[in-house]
Amino acid sequence: ILNVEQSPQSLHVQEGDSTNFTCSFPSSNFYALHWYRWETAKSPEALFVMTLNGDEKKKGRISATLNTKEGYSYLYIKGSQPEDSATYLCAFRDPGTYKYIFGTGTRLKVLA
Amino acid sequence: NAGVTQTPKFQVLKTGQSMTLQCAQDMNHEYMSWYRQDPGMGLRLIHYSVGAGITDQGEVPNGYNVSRSTTEDFPLRLLSAAPSQTSVYFCASSYRGDGNYEQYFGPGTRLTVT
Numbered sequence: 001i002l003n004v005e006q007s008p009q010s011l012h013v014q015e016g017d018s019t020n021f022t023c024s025f026p027s028s029n030f031y032a033l034h035w036y037r038w039e040t041a042k043s044p045e046a047l048f049v050m051t052l053n054g055d056e057k058k059k060g061r062i063s064a065t066l067n068t069k070e071g072y073s074y075l076y077i078k079g080s081q082p083e084d085s086a087t088y089l090c091a092f093r094d095p096g097t098y099k100y101i102f103g104t105g106t107r108l109k110v111l112a
Numbered sequence: 113n114a115g116v117t118q119t120p121k122f123q124v125l126k127t128g129q130s131m132t133l134q135c136a137q138d139m140n141h142e143y144m145s146w147y148r149q150d151p152g153m154g155l156r157l158i159h160y161s162v163g164a165g166i167t168d169q170g171e172v173p174n175g176y177n178v179s180r181s182t183t184e185d186f187p188l189r190l191l192s193a194a195p196s197q198t199s200v201y202f203c204a205s206s207y208r209g210d211g212n213y214e215q216y217f218g219p220g221t222r223l224t225v226t
Contacts, residue, residue: 032211043202044155046214089154091215098143098162098209099170104154 002026004092006103013080014111020076021106023090027071031093035064035075038087038105047075047088080110113138116218118203124224125193133188133221135203141216143209144186148172148199149220155202161186162209193225 005024013019025033032051036044048057053068061078077084087105094101119134137144145160147170157170161180175197177189186205190197200222204215 034211034214036214043217043219044215046216049212049214051212091155093211098160098168099157100145100215101157101171102147102155104152 002092002094002101004090004101004103006088006090006106008106009104010107010109012109012111015081017080017110018076018078019080019108020074021088021108023073023075023092023103025071025073025090025092027069029095030068030071031095033066033073033093034091034100035073036089036091038089040086044089075106077108080108082110082112084108085110115139116203116205116216118201118218118221120221121219122222124226125190126226127193127195129193131190131193133190133201133203133223135186135188135218136184137186137205137216138184139205139207139216140183141205141207142183143206143213143215144180145170145204145206145215146176146178146186146188147202147204149202150199158188158201160209190223193223195225197223198225199223 035047038044048064050066055066087107089105091100091102116137146158147155159178161167203218206215207213
């Protein structure tokens with residue numbers, strides 16, 4: 001069974017702080033890693049799809065990097081705002097299949 | 113586009129009852145999937161489909177059936193509901209399942225089995 005781990009489990013930061021989270025996945029035979037943002041009472045929404053070692057993606061104040069050789073991806077939020085409060089999920093595509101294995105998420109709370 | 117729609121939004125079943133959760137998408141996506149979300153467990157894949165007529169099992173398929181007769185629809189059937197199936201169910205679709213395209217999620221169905 002593939003293990004996709006996210007850390008920390010939860011995080012409280014002050015408005016304006018920058019923060020980052022980690023998604024760890026098996027480093028052998030990588031296909032793709034997705035990041036999703038999931039606000040309370042809503043559905044997960046895609047942030048990034050990362051497929052190549054060294055990928056860096058950016059959307060506004062949020063960015064992500066990928067290291068497939070060591071099996072991790074970082075999600076960064078610069079200058080956190082209260083509207084960034086959400087659970088951030090990563091999903092790893094099981095190599096050789098069409099299955100996606102989700103981590104349990106990092107719950108971010110940004111305090112005004 | 114309506115995106116991914118799911119019905120019903122809420123459902124209460126008694127143990128042993130059967131029902132079908134509906135999922136439809138209007139984006140002509142080949143890939144569709146069902147997940148369940150339980151506290152502390154994240155999203156777990158139940159079944160998925162890479163196109164009409166093609167389905168396969170995910171991590172937690174027991175107690176659930178699926179079929180994909182059209183590109184648009186991907187219903188999830190609970191054969192004999194059990195309290196362990198109390199969960200929030202999300203349907204998702206993607207242009208392809210090869211990892212290069214993000215999944216779009218429906219609003220979810222909250223199911224309680226008593």
